[in-house]
Amino acid sequence: MTKYKLILSYDGTNYSGWQVQPNGVSIQEKLEEAFLILLKEKVNVIGSGRTDAGVHALNQVAHFTFDGPLDCRKITFALNGLLPLDIRIQALLKADPDFHAQHSAKGKCYYYYLNLDSVKSPFFGPFSWHISRNLDLSAMKAAAKILVGTHDFTSFSNQQHLGACKKDPIRTLFRLDFVDWAYGIRLEFEGDGFLYKMVRNIVGTLQEVGTGKLKVEDIPLILEAKDRQRAGHAAPPQGLFLAYVIY
Amino acid sequence: MTKYKLILSYDGTNYSGWQVQPNGVSIQEKLEEAFLILLKEKVNVIGSGRTDAGVHALNQVAHFTFDGPLDCRKITFALNGLLPLDIRIQALLKADPDFHAQHSAKGKCYYYYLNLDSVKSPFFGPFSWHISRNLDLSAMKAAAKILVGTHDFTSFSNQQHLGACKKDPIRTLFRLDFVDWAYGIRLEFEGDGFLYKMVRNIVGTLQEVGTGKLKVEDIPLILEAKDRQRAGHAAPPQGLFLAYVIY
Incomplete structure (x- = not known):
């Protein structure tokens, strides 16, 4: 074989x-x-x-x-x-005989596209989350900075329903960058692994920091709580791209 | 009113x-x-x-x-x-009472997206022309340079069928630039006006220069011939964008 x-x-x-x-x-x-x-x-x-x-x-x-x-x-x-x-x-x-797409992976990078124009783009609608409200980007960046590093990301994961299959919730986020694109901001998440819905839950939480519903100071408390209910809503799927896998 | x-x-x-x-x-x-x-x-x-x-x-x-x-x-x-x-x-x-979207226009800019990756992008397929063959871009640029300026663009227009409505075929192309984008080249056409299908006919002709079917030296002869049959095929519509109108 x-x-x-x-x-x-x-x-x-x-x-x-x-x-x-x-x-x-x-x-x-x-x-x-x-x-x-x-x-x-x-x-x-x-x-x-x-x-x-x-x-x-x-x-x-x-x-x-x-x-x-x-x-x-x-x-x-x-x-x-x-x-x-x-x-x-x-x-x-x-590929090498011992290569395994999932188990050999050392990390992954996801992109999440925010469309921040006042009017939703007819071209990028299916590939971004359109937010027409003004967001406090500097607060969002400060919140993102707190999430970078090694943490128990239970509060940002929807794994409860997996029961016995529950994975170790400690993950390392290498970087969470804000990059300009034509119609807004692309969030780049690179880490050694991601829990179920972790990226979308982080994006939804950052958006709530951006609108003022959550504060930067809430982020350490949310991490500490290890409770999904404490973080923000999940961002919609259409803005999320698996960018690349690191081996 | x-x-x-x-x-x-x-x-x-x-x-x-x-x-x-x-x-x-x-x-x-x-x-x-x-x-x-x-x-x-x-x-x-x-x-x-x-x-x-x-x-x-x-x-x-x-x-x-x-x-x-x-x-x-x-x-x-x-x-x-x-x-x-x-x-x-x-x-x-x-708007001013005498503003007319068509008659007040002093010029227009069109973008044409060429997707030059070996595999067609699943995202930009409906918004670009995928050409997997290697194109001689320097020949295409040389051909484009000849087209910039004031010319009779009859050879690049499908106006024959318009009969009595036939427009003056003299147009000025201010610029025809090659700009890199993520998956290839964007051609930017700025001019004082464009004849029917002129942009797509020019793009198709440039592609034929790129594949070697036409030569750079053919371009002045094609312009001179004032005959649509002499130029290349029309490029497909999905790569074309009306970028902006100049007033």
């Missing part, structure tokens, strides 16, 4: 997320369907992690094993021919 | 173009429908010019007259509530 690594982009607008699930069409399912047609075989595609319904990816990484050699260039071309236009294979590469 | 000026953006993907026409839904029609609901009156919205089916606008300008004062901020908000999300009013302003 040979191991292969896929790098792919997708517009998540019309999907129920990365992972195959009973209701809705997932990215993983579309990939496995394309492989079945192409290789006449059920291929199990393992992603670096899930993305939720409506979340996008610039460079999601996945792996699969296949018994036999593949012409990576031809397969990339053929997969892109079979896949819908909102899912694009950027590269297919032979 | 008071004159008003509208500045609006739209994603042209799902429209038959700016102008009302028997088949398909136009941007102008959607605007006039929204005004009818809002002002209980048929308002005739005059644009700075047509955009074709599938062409987008960042800042299209239009004017209309209305008998009575309008609260511009409230009307903008209400129009955006009535219009589909792919058409957005950026501003509504009171």
Whole structure:
């Protein structure tokens, strides 16, 4: 068996997320369907992690094993021919036998796009969160600074329902940067791992700091509380992009 | 009667173009429908010019007259509530009585987005022309340089069918710049006016120079020939944006 690594982009607008699930069409399912047609075989595609319904990816990484050699260039071309236009294979590469898209990952980077123009852009509506109120960006930056580093991020995660599968809630956020883009601010989150809905919960909390509903001084208390109820609402999925995975 | 000026953006993907026409839904029609609901009156919205089916606008300008004062901020908000999300009013302003969106225009700027990555972007597919072949950009720039200035652009226009309405084919292209963007090159055309399909015909011709099908030396001959058959194919509409109108 040979191991292969896929790098792919997708517009998540019309999907129920990365992972195959009973209701809705997932990215993983579309990939496995394309492989079945192409290789006449059920291929199990393992992603670096899930993305939720409506979340996008610039460079999601996945792996699969296949018994036999593949012409990576031809397969990339053929997969892109079979896949819908909102899912694009950027590269297919032979991988080390012990490579695992999820377990080998040392970190990830997510982008979250805030559209801060008074009128929502007709082009970036499905790819950003439009906030027409004035936000106090310096307060948001001060709050973000507190979140960078190693913390118990329980208050920013929706993991309660996972019960026994509950993961260690300690994570390290390497950076949380505010970068200008044409219609607002892009928040860049780079960390060694992210809990379920952690990025969206942080963005929603920062937005509440920006509107004055929460204060910068509330952030250490929210972290300390280890209680999801204490943080802000989750930001909507359409502004979130999995930018890249670090190996 | 008071004159008003509208500045609006739209994603042209799902429209038959700016102008009302028997088949398909136009941007102008959607605007006039929204005004009818809002002002209980048929308002005739005059644009700075047509955009074709599938062409987008960042800042299209239009004017209309209305008998009575309008609260511009409230009307903008209400129009955006009535219009589909792919058409957005950026501003509504009171205009001089002699302002005319088309006749007062001193020039226009169009952007054309080329996506030059090997794989088409899932995000910019509907907003760019994907060309996976290597293009000779320096040849394209040399060809573009020849087109800047005042010329008879008949060879780059599809006006033959307009018969008696045929316009003066002399136009001045102030600049034709190549600007890098995330996934390729944006061509910026600024000129005192553009003939029907002129931008798309120039882009298609430049692409043929880029692939080697046409040579830089062909450009003066194409201009001189005043024959649409001599220039390259029209580039597809989805890469074209009306960026702004100069008054």
